[in-house]
Amino acid sequence: MEYVIKTEGLTKKFGKETAVDRLDMKIRKGEIYGFLGPNGAGKSTTIRMLLGLMKPDSGMVRVFNKDLKKERIHILKRVGSLVENPSYYPHLTAYENLEALRKILRVSEARIHEVLEIVRLSDVAHKKVKGFSLGMKQRLGIAVSMLHQPELLILDEPTNGLDPSGIIEIRNLIQRLPEEYGMTILISSHLLSEIDQIATTVGVISKGKMIFQDSIHAMRKHSRQTIILKVNDGKRAEHILQGKGIYANYQDSMLLLSKLSDQKVAEIVRMLVQNGLAIYRVEEKQSSLEDIFLQMTREEA
Amino acid sequence: MRYILQSEWYKLRKSKIIFIIFTSPLVGLFLGLTTQLVNEMEGNEWYLSLFTMNVTYALLFLPLITGVLASIICRYEHQEGGWKQLLALPVTRGKVFVAKYVLLMFLVLFMQLLYFVAIYLVGWINGFTDPFPMDIVWKSILGGWVATFPLVALQLWMSILFKSFAAPFTVNVIFTLPTILAVNSEKFGPYYPWAQPFAMMNVGGNVGDVFFIPWEQLLTVVGGSFLLFFIGGYMYFQRKPV
Amino acid sequence: MLRQLLVADFLKIKRKGFWLLTFLGPLGVVALQMVNYGLRKDYLLQQSDNDWEYYLSNVHSFTPLALILGIAIFTSIIANIENETNAWKQLVSLPVSKMSVYLSKFTALASLLLVSSILLMVFTLLFGVFLDLGEEIPYVELFQYSFYPYFAALPILSLQLWIAIVSKNQGIPITTGVLGVVFAYSAYYLPDWMIWKWPSLMNAWGEPVVNALLGVGLGCVLYLVGMFDFVRRDVK
Numbered sequence: 003m004e005y006v007i008k009t010e011g012l013t014k015k016f017g018k019e020t021a022v023d024r025l026d027m028k029i030r031k032g033e034i035y036g037f038l039g040p041n042g043a044g045k046s047t048t049i050r051m052l053l054g055l056m057k058p059d060s061g062m063v064r065v066f067n068k069d070l071k072k073e074r075i076h077i078l079k080r081v082g083s084l085v086e087n088p089s090y091y092p093h094l095t096a097y098e099n100l101e102a103l104r105k106i107l108r109v110s111e112a113r114i115h116e117v118l119e120i121v122r123l124s125d126v127a128h129k130k131v132k133g134f135s136l137g138m139k140q141r142l143g144i145a146v147s148m149l150h151q152p153e154l155l156i157l158d159e160p161t162n163g164l165d166p167s168g169i170i171e172i173r174n175l176i177q178r179l180p181e182e183y184g185m186t187i188l189i190s191s192h193l194l195s196e197i198d199q200i201a202t203t204v205g206v207i208s209k210g211k212m213i214f215q216d217s218i219h220a221m222r223k224h225s226r227q228t229i230i231l232k233v234n235d236g237k238r239a240e241h242i243l244q245g246k247g248i249y250a251n252y253q254d255s256m257l258l259l260s261k262l263s264d265q266k267v268a269e270i271v272r273m274l275v276q277n278g279l280a281i282y283r284v285e286e287k288q289s290s291l292e293d294i295f296l297q298m299t300r301e302e303a
Numbered sequence: 304m305r306y307i308l309q310s311e312w313y314k315l316r317k318s319k320i321i322f323i324i325f326t327s328p329l330v331g332l333f334l335g336l337t338t339q340l341v342n343e344m345e346g347n348e349w350y351l352s353l354f355t356m357n358v359t360y361a362l363l364f365l366p367l368i369t370g371v372l373a374s375i376i377c378r379y380e381h382q383e384g385g386w387k388q389l390l391a392l393p394v395t396r397g398k399v400f401v402a403k404y405v406l407l408m409f410l411v412l413f414m415q416l417l418y419f420v421a422i423y424l425v426g427w428i429n430g431f432t433d434p435f436p437m438d439i440v441w442k443s444i445l446g447g448w449v450a451t452f453p454l455v456a457l458q459l460w461m462s463i464l465f466k467s468f469a470a471p472f473t474v475n476v477i478f479t480l481p482t483i484l485a486v487n488s489e490k491f492g493p494y495y496p497w498a499q500p501f502a503m504m505n506v507g508g509n510v511g512d513v514f515f516i517p518w519e520q521l522l523t524v525v526g527g528s529f530l531l532f533f534i535g536g537y538m539y540f541q542r543k544p545v
Numbered sequence: 546m547l548r549q550l551l552v553a554d555f556l557k558i559k560r561k562g563f564w565l566l567t568f569l570g571p572l573g574v575v576a577l578q579m580v581n582y583g584l585r586k587d588y589l590l591q592q593s594d595n596d597w598e599y600y601l602s603n604v605h606s607f608t609p610l611a612l613i614l615g616i617a618i619f620t621s622i623i624a625n626i627e628n629e630t631n632a633w634k635q636l637v638s639l640p641v642s643k644m645s646v647y648l649s650k651f652t653a654l655a656s657l658l659l660v661s662s663i664l665l666m667v668f669t670l671l672f673g674v675f676l677d678l679g680e681e682i683p684y685v686e687l688f689q690y691s692f693y694p695y696f697a698a699l700p701i702l703s704l705q706l707w708i709a710i711v712s713k714n715q716g717i718p719i720t721t722g723v724l725g726v727v728f729a730y731s732a733y734y735l736p737d738w739m740i741w742k743w744p745s746l747m748n749a750w751g752e753p754v755v756n757a758l759l760g761v762g763l764g765c766v767l768y769l770v771g772m773f774d775f776v777r778r779d780v781k
């Protein structure tokens with residue numbers, strides 16, 4: 003299988019603290035890869051290493067099947083990026099910012115207008131960027147990352163500071179890119195809800211370690227169903243079940259049972275009824291992706 | 304490389320660097336018009352004027368202002384993540400460093416040319432009638448420029464290292480102030496890199512050579528310190544985390 | 546209120562090298578004479594009948610330059626502490642008056658420079674005694690050469706602080722500092738009204754105290770001008 007990005011044992015330390023710990027990341031062509039993790043998990047540090055901005059302490063990065071260490075320039079010609087807060091030259095206008103980069107990237111001047119149009123900044127193209135709002139700067143950052151029509155787009159929290167309509171706009175834009183331009187996209191976020199509608203694959207990082215990496219469907223399957231029982235005397239029911247070695251948890255006048263087979267559920271119900279308890283409801287609850295994500299990162303911590 | 308230079312120039316053009324460049328002829332005019340000594344010397348009246356102007360210009364102004372230029376050329380990279388953006392482009396760090404250095408040296412050259420104009424204006428305002436000592440003036444203008452090669456390299460290094468203006472400037476001041484004493488010393492003056500602009504612009508030095516200082520001194524002191532500072536800065540930039 | 550602000554300002558300038566520079570400035574000025582006298586003491590002692598006086602004037606030849614450059618560096622760093630973190634907006638939205646914010650910065654720097662001047666006096670005296678320049682130590686001159694330049698430089702402090710605080714681009718105050726040192730080095734030729742001449746203690750009357758008094762007076766005026774301009778401006 004050919005990967006657009008493939009890292010092996012990627013590690014970065016800051017002093018004693020290990021910010022990225024033996025990370026193996028695999029991204030296939032055409033994927034929208036959601037890179038998830040709480041604050042300080044090591045997302046930005048990983049992305050910096052993917053771009054060669056920081057040198058890893060150990061491990062390897064391959065992009066387009068080429069060694070980043072050896073063919074950095076070659077790789078970067080095909081990569082667009084936005085790392086953490088958007089970068090810009092405050093004394094230049096939006097147009098001039100793009101022009102300064104265009105001189106190095108050697109794309110046509112028309113492309114500047116195109117990307118400004120895409121992020122809807124055409125109206126303020128000739129305004130100095132130091133006068134931009136946070137969201138406008140973010141859009142400019144996205145415009146910059148797409149200037150040279152990259153095959154791989156690396157976006158570190160690109161919706162930071164955008165208003166709801168801006169978030170939807172950018173989300174729609176990102177969703178279109180793989181189909182229309184054959185791009186592959188790596189997008190980081192600390193909110194699963196932000197990307198669960200567009201990501202095809204997710205990687206979850208916590209404390210520098212990759213704790214989950216698979217398709218978004220697999221992540222959904224990972225979700226644990228919970229059986230909820232509502233009975234007249236929860237305390238007693240809990241006691242009875244625990245006596246039989248079944249772990250139950252009584253809270254908020256509900257009895258929570260982790261995922262069980264249908265037969266087992268039937269058995270439990272029978273047992274409770276035989277003990278003279280009244281059962282009002284038996285429900286199954288699917289935990290949301292956000293719950294799973296929180297669960298995963300909490301378990302790790 | 305050409306493209307990086309073009310891009311650097313484009314960014315720089317829009318900064319306020321031009322005002323700083325134009326302080327050079329203004330300082331030249333100020334020095335030429337206020338520091339009038341009574342002309343007791345025999346010979347060309349341009350010489351005395353040149354001499355008094357060049358002392359302060361080469362001793363203090365030129366070394367200090369080149370540091371300011373170096374800081375300006377790095378300022379907008381430090382400000383809002385410029386390094387991060389620039390170095391994620393398909394460019395090598397080495398080329399970025401060289402481009403910034405080359406651009407700086409062009410700016411210093413341009414400043415020296417403006418200073419040349421100032422020298423001419425001073426003579427014109429003072430109504431000098433003696434012939435203009437073209438070769439000597441050129442010698443000191445270009446010599447002063449060559450002498451800043453190592454100084455600019457160190458200042459570029461410091462400006463990449465420090466975000467603030469004040470820190471590289473402090474380094475610059477610490478090295479520049481002792482020059483005032485160093486040039487009085489026959490033993491130390493010739494070996495002190497910061498004294499070289501003065502030595503190179505000091506009319507009345509050794510007139511026989513191409514510049515006012517001997518070739519050996521030029522190659523060892525200016526050349527040697529240039530290599531040291533340039534390579535130091537270059538290596539540092541390779542490893543700078545952004 | 547001013548006291549809390551001052552405490553805060555002294556906290557903020559921690560680890561920014563202020564104390565080091567406060568110490569390094571006067572040490573550097575005297576160290577240059579150590580090198581000077583170390584290399585050619587005999588020659589220098591021949592230059593004058595009054596060795597102490599001559600030594601003091603040698604030290605003093607660098608004091609104005611160091612003062613002016615030091616002021617440019619200090620004002621630029623202190624303004625930059627707020628600029629680089631965009632902290633002006635936070636500082637000014639505290640329940641304090643903008644005037645006291647400005648006064649606190651000025652007071653902090655003026656105190657540091659005063660400490661520098663005291664250190665200058667101490668270092669000058671110590672090295673002078675070490676050089677064994679004679680029994681009669683001219684304490685009055687020592688005092689004058691150590692503190693008059695400080696008072697005479699107050700207008701420059703006011704001006705540089707003003708420029709540094711209102712400039713987004715710290716290249717501007719630093720360049721002003723470079724021009725200032727060029728002026729100070731040409732002090733001999735400057736007209737008396739140029740403030741960069743004042744720390745040299747030269748004037749038409751040959752009375753150094755005039756420069757110190759003028760310095761305090763104009764320093765206050767320029768301070769007020771800068772402060773009112775700061776108060777008037779929007780905080781970005």
Ligand SMILES: Nc1ncnc2c1ncn2[C@@H]1O[C@H](COP(=O)(O)OP(=O)(O)OP(=O)(O)O)[C@@H](O)[C@H]1O
Nearest residue numbers: 016020021039040041042043044045046047048192
């Ligand atoms: N330059 C640095 N020096 C020291 N430590 C650093 C540096 N950069 C990052 N770290 C540390 O590395 C860890 C990971 O930081 P990183 O910025 O990669 O997190 P992140 O996942 O991007 O977080 P966020 O969601 O807040 O952006 C943090 O603990 C941080 O303190």
Ligand SMILES: [Mg+2]
Nearest residue numbers: 045046086158
């Ligand atoms: Mg981050």
